[in-house]
Amino acid sequence: MNKTSNKFRHLVWPLVSLALLLLFNAIFTDNFFKIEIKKSDSAQEAVQTPVVKDELPAAAGEASEAAEAAVQAGEGAVQAAAQEAEAQAPAEQAAEQAPAKSDKGVSIFGYYLYGTPIDILNQGAKVMVLAIGMTLVIATGGIDISVGAVMAIAGAIAALLISLLDAGSCPGAGMGPNLYWIIPVAAALILSTLAGFWNGMLVAGFGIQPMVATLVLMVAGRGVAQLITDGQIITFDNPGLVFLCNGHALFLPFSVWIVVTMYVVAGLLTRKTAFGLFIESVGNNERASRYAGIEARRIKWLTYVICGFCAGVAGLLAASNIKCADSNNAGLYLELDAILATVIGGTSMAGGRFFLSGSLVGAILIQTLTTTMYMKNVSPAIVAVPKAMVVIIVCLLQSPVFRAKVLAIFASKAAKGGVQ
């Protein structure tokens, strides 16, 4: 019994925090837990924000942000999202259409669940996916701050290729729009994996400090993405690509199944092989690991490659979500969310022991927090502040030293009370 409780100890505080947050919502947010079963063919037409952007290129960035916010808020919060978007006419339109679900109602079984909790999972998918790679990288004692930029690259290459395919000016167009979306997806994943390979080369191959090494791509990556899209925001409506973040399968958003698959695969890869042990060993004492015969550099390199791949998947989800590739805003600051999710989940920034399940809970916690803010009409401009406060509290709760100190205060008070 002791053994199992140790195994899940790192999950306790993130789960408690998540439960408190959900409790807050259950009390103060109407219909937070209302989940409906919808039928696919009742779906309305897809969100048309891309068109809006084409008309207003100058405001496109803002619009895409607002639209995303609106989508994030989900049906339960249409009102909130609408208020928030009031100032921006195009975004208001987006907000109204936010509930409008996926592309032409693609869904297996014809039914799907709908509601805020489901939406949190769908919108949090990006960070959840990023957190997998980030957890492994951090466990080796490294960090990858380029994932947001790599997301932009992945989205850019996918959007570029799909637009070329749509125009028929790319080999493979013959497969038809229902099949050829595989090409941009594959290209995006390959390119992002290469980006990870590059990071790994700088860190493990040349021994550059991880923060500095990945800073290169963090800064240059968005430039690369701009280069790919020629500075334009490329929109698309390919059903396959749009399905990734807007479609449903087996009652849930398809993105949730992507997350589930990736966590299962990552879990098997790290815990059913010796990969996880080697990562923890290298992160904890790299030199001793080398002396034990572990290819420390190769292990580190591999984690960056995986991190790049995860960023690619997240980039595709981000692009799919808003049906366009916006090199400036796609995945902006998401590396920070991914790092936070990892830390909240109990993995130490110093490297060593890592907890994928913890990172998953951390990512869900962060998304729940963000969604709560949007539903409570917190302006996007200041949303970072309350978010930061909650994150600090969770991190403090995770720290054994802090808990011991708080307990000591209570203990001494109790003792005093007893004397009196």
Added chain:
Amino acid sequence: MDLLQTKGIEKQFLGVKALKGVDFAVKAGEIHALMGENGAGKSTLIKIITGVYPASAGTVYFNGKECKFRSPLDAEHAGISTVYQEVNLLPDLSVAENICIGREPRTKLGFIDKKERKVQARKALARLDIDINVGENLSSYSIAIQQLVAIARALDVDCKLLILDEPTSSLDENEVKELFKVMKKLREEGMAIIFITHFLDQVYEVSDRITILRDGQLVGSYEAKDLPRIEMVAKMIGKTPEQINEMQAGIVKNTKFGDVVFEAKDIGCTGVISPLDVNVRSGEQLGLAGLLGSGRSEVAQIIFGVDPHDSGTMKMSGQDVNFNRPQKAVKAKVALIAEDRKVTGIIPDLTIRENIMLALQASNGIWKTLSPKQQEEMAEKYIKLLRIKTPSGEQLIKHLSGGNQQKVLIARWLATNPKLLILDEPTRGIDVGAKAEIEALTQQLCGEGMAVIFISSELEEVVRDCDRVIVLRDRKKVGEVAGEEISLKNVMKLIAG
């Protein structure tokens, strides 16, 4: 009057009682040796005295007052300074910065007075008769100098009680003498010194009194002159002197040698070690002797592929090999238990089980994973075989004492079933009992046909255990003795040149 006194100190770690009510007292102006096997509780007691850990029960009196130090700094302010076995200084700062850190002299404007700092540092070092450039980075000096700098730093504060935890383990003979001179001088100044060491000769050389701990309990405190050496050892390991004699006689030296397992020709690296030949047969124990810095560890590192070589060839069981990475050596069934356990050995946050399985798993690769059952069986087997003191294999290795950590590392490499085992200072910082166990074990392994390369700064050990000894001086091989010729005198003669 006792300067320091502890009453009924108890300490409980995750399921293990490290100290069970220890009474201990030190007088001003004495050198007091604290003795005990690994895991006896010496370090824990010191850490409680200096405020690293809180005690689970009991009290510490210092200068007649009850004290509860909350941190080592707290204790330092009260006048208790500690120098640990591992040098706890900052390698990338200068010697002067290290000595004055936390108490830098200030100019009138409140800036750090760099000139005065150097003066103070030089003064502190002069007390130990050391004259070095205090502006150089600490890391540019040998471990021995670094150790002395650490002591100088400890003395620099207004210190009444100096605790030296294994200060001599990385010092050569002359340096040890220097240190003892300093210790005796400090004693005359009225300072109390607690001295922890595993070198029994040293205990008698400087100590006035000896306190012995065993299994977290106080065995007793004795005047050094009233306690014969064999009796002290007996008290430390809880056996009678007769039993110890039997134990030492019980080590059977293997004399059956087989084919050459490992052969290196002209192997060397410019600036690190001049080319030399090394070969070792199955069942043979080859010693590498020489002073600290003579290149003996470097030979081991090159053979194992940790450090590169730029000349020479290697053969393993007659086949050409090139160990340029440790992975290759491990796959070819070579094992190295390296010198610095903390840096190159243990993975502190992993469990004992994981630490044991690590090398075997590394040679298996990522995919050929040992099943949980195999892992547990392996851990259990070696915990029993090597008598590792732990409640279970799921304990983190960092919670073990030094000697038990060393045993886990030996287990790690035995699990790979090596053909060639290289032991670099395996007995450093380890008590008599464990030493005898390790010596017996290597002989037993030789008997089973393993080839062993043994490196130790304790020449008695080398002479006693090895079948052949290569002597190194100034990063060069200066001679080789074998069989009957191996004697302390011959080896010393070669070392001295």
